[in-house]
Amino acid sequence: MDGGQRAALVRLDQEVEAPGPAPASGGPGRFLERAAPEGLRFDYATGRTMASHEPKLVCRGVWKIFGAGGKSLIGTASRPTSADLRAAGAVGAVRDVNIEVREGEIFVIMGLSGSGKSTLVRCLSRLIEPTSGDILFNGENLLAASEARMIEIRRHQMGMVFQHFALLPHLTVLANVAFPLEIQGIERAAREERARRMIDLVGLAGKETAFPRELSGGQQQRVGIARSLAVEPELWFLDEPFSALDPLIRREMQDEFLRLQSVLKKTIVFITHDFDEAIRLADRIAIMKDGEIVQAGTPEDLVLNPATPYVAEFTRSVARAKVVKVASLMRPLNGVLPPASIRAAAPIAEAAPLFSAGNEALAVLDGAGKPVGLIDRAAVVDVMMRG
Numbered sequence: 001m002d003g004g005q006r007a008a009l010v011r012l013d014q015e016v017e018a019p020g021p022a023p024a025s026g027g028p029g030r031f032l033e034r035a036a037p038e039g040l041r042f043d044y045a046t047g048r049t050m051a052s053h054e055p056k057l058v059c060r061g062v063w064k065i066f067g068a069g070g071k072s073l074i075g076t077a078s079r080p081t082s083a084d085l086r087a088a089g090a091v092g093a094v095r096d097v098n099i100e101v102r103e104g105e106i107f108v109i110m111g112l113s114g115s116g117k118s119t120l121v122r123c124l125s126r127l128i129e130p131t132s133g134d135i136l137f138n139g140e141n142l143l144a145a146s147e148a149r150m151i152e153i154r155r156h157q158m159g160m161v162f163q164h165f166a167l168l169p170h171l172t173v174l175a176n177v178a179f180p181l182e183i184q185g186i187e188r189a190a191r192e193e194r195a196r197r198m199i200d201l202v203g204l205a206g207k208e209t210a211f212p213r214e215l216s217g218g219q220q221q222r223v224g225i226a227r228s229l230a231v232e233p234e235l236w237f238l239d240e241p242f243s244a245l246d247p248l249i250r251r252e253m254q255d256e257f258l259r260l261q262s263v264l265k266k267t268i269v270f271i272t273h274d275f276d277e278a279i280r281l282a283d284r285i286a287i288m289k290d291g292e293i294v295q296a297g298t299p300e301d302l303v304l305n306p307a308t309p310y311v312a313e314f315t316r317s318v319a320r321a322k323v324v325k326v327a328s329l330m331r332p333l334n335g336v337l338p339p340a341s342i343r344a345a346a347p348i349a350e351a352a353p354l355f356s357a358g359n360e361a362l363a364v365l366d367g368a369g370k371p372v373g374l375i376d377r378a379a380v381v382d383v384m385m386r387g
C-alpha cells in the first residue's frame with residue numbers, strides 16, 4: 001500500500017469513528033442563527049447539526065435539452081416553455097435548475113416519472129453534458145473541467161448508485177465491491193480490505209464469496225451501495241436505489257441508509273418518486289415537474305406551504321404532526337425550565353404524549369441536550385387537530 005492509499009484508509013477510519021460535529025451552543029430562539037465553533041451549526045429547520053454553511057455542490061441555471069439546436073433554443077431572450085421546446089422537436093428534460101447542496105445533508109430530488117430527475121443527476125456529474133448553466137463542486141466549475149479531470153473527480157470524489165445498476169454477474173460480492181478500486185489501480189490486498197469493510201457496513205458480512213444470482217434483490221442493492229461507497233465519495237448520488245424493492249424491505253433499507261449516513265456523514269443527492277421515502281430521508285427536498293424545480297425546502301416547508309397544486313398533491317397524504325418539527329413551533333426560553341423535555345428535531349407527534357397534568361410547556365433541547373427553547377401544549381394540539 002502506498003502513502004496515498006494509506007492516507008485514504010486513515011481518512012475512512014476517521015470518518016467512521018468520528019462521532020460527528022458538536023452542535024452549536026444553545027441560545028434563546030430559533031430566529032437567531034448563531035455562528036457555531038469550528039464552522040458547524042445547528043439547523044433549526046431540520047433540528048440537525050449541519051457540517052457547515054458551505055454548499056458542496058451548486059447548480060445554477062442548468063438546462064438539458066435533448067434534440068437538435070438545444071443551445072440556440074435557450075439562447076433566445078424569452079425562456080422557452082416545454083411546449084415551445086416540443087414544437088421545435090426538442091425535449092426540455094432539465095430547465096433552468098438552481099439548487100445548492102450543503103455539505104453533510106441529504107438532498108432529495110423527487111417528481112413523477114419523466115420529470116427529469118435522472119437527467120439532472122447525470123448532469124451534476126457530467127455523465128450527461130448539460131446544454132448550459134454552471135455546476136460548482138467544492139467551488140470548481142465542472143463545466144470548465146477537462147474530460148480527464150472529470151474522470152478523476154468521478155473516480156475519487158463521487159459515488160453513484162444508478163436507477164438500473166447492474167452487478168457484474170461473473171464476479172463475487174467481494175470482487176464486485178472492490179471493482180471500482182481495481183479501476184483506480186489499487187493493489188489487491190488493499191482493495192479487498194476496503195471492500196470487506198464496506199460489505200460489513202451494509203450488513204452483508206459472510207456473503208463475500210457469493211455471486212449476484214445467489215442474492216435477493218435487497219441484498220444485491222446493498223452490494224451496489226457498498227460498491228459505490230468503496231471509493232469513499234465526498235458526494236454520493238443515489239437514483240431511486242430502493243424502488244425495485246417490496247415495501248417492507250424498502251423500509252429496512254431506508255433505516256439502514258440513515259444508519260450509514262449517521263456514521264459516514266456524506267453529502268448526498270437522493271432521487272425518489274415516493275414522498276414518504278423523501279420525508280423519511282431528506283434534510284431538504286426539491287420537487288421537479290417537467291424539467292423544472294417547482295419548490296425546494298425542508299419537508300415541513302413543503303407540507304405546510306406547498307407552492308403549487310402539484311406539490312400539494314404529493315404532500316396531501318402526509319400527517320403534519322409527523323413532519324412538522326418541534327423546532328419550528330418553539331418559542332424563546334424565559335427563565336424557568338419545565339421538567340419534561342423533547343429534542344428540537346423530533347416531530348410534533350412525539351411531543352404530544354409528554355405533556356402531563358399541569359404541565360403546559362416542554363423544554364426543547366438541541367442535539368447536545370442543551371435547552372434552546374420551549375414548546376406549548378396549545379401549539380402542539382393545534383397541529384395535531386389539523387391532521
Ligand SMILES: Nc1ncnc2c1ncn2[C@@H]1O[C@H](COP(=O)(O)OP(=O)(O)OP(=O)(O)O)[C@@H](O)[C@H]1O
Nearest residue numbers: 066091093111112113114115116117118119120273
Ligand atoms: N437520451 C435521451 N434522449 C431524448 N430524451 C430523453 C433522453 N433521456 C431522457 N429523455 C427524456 O427526458 C425526460 C426526463 O427523463 P428522466 O429519465 O430524467 O426522467 P425521470 O424523472 O428520471 O423519470 P423516472 O422516474 O421514470 O426515472 C423524459 O421526457 C425523457 O423521455
Ligand SMILES: [Mg+2]
Nearest residue numbers: 117118119163
Ligand atoms: Mg429516473
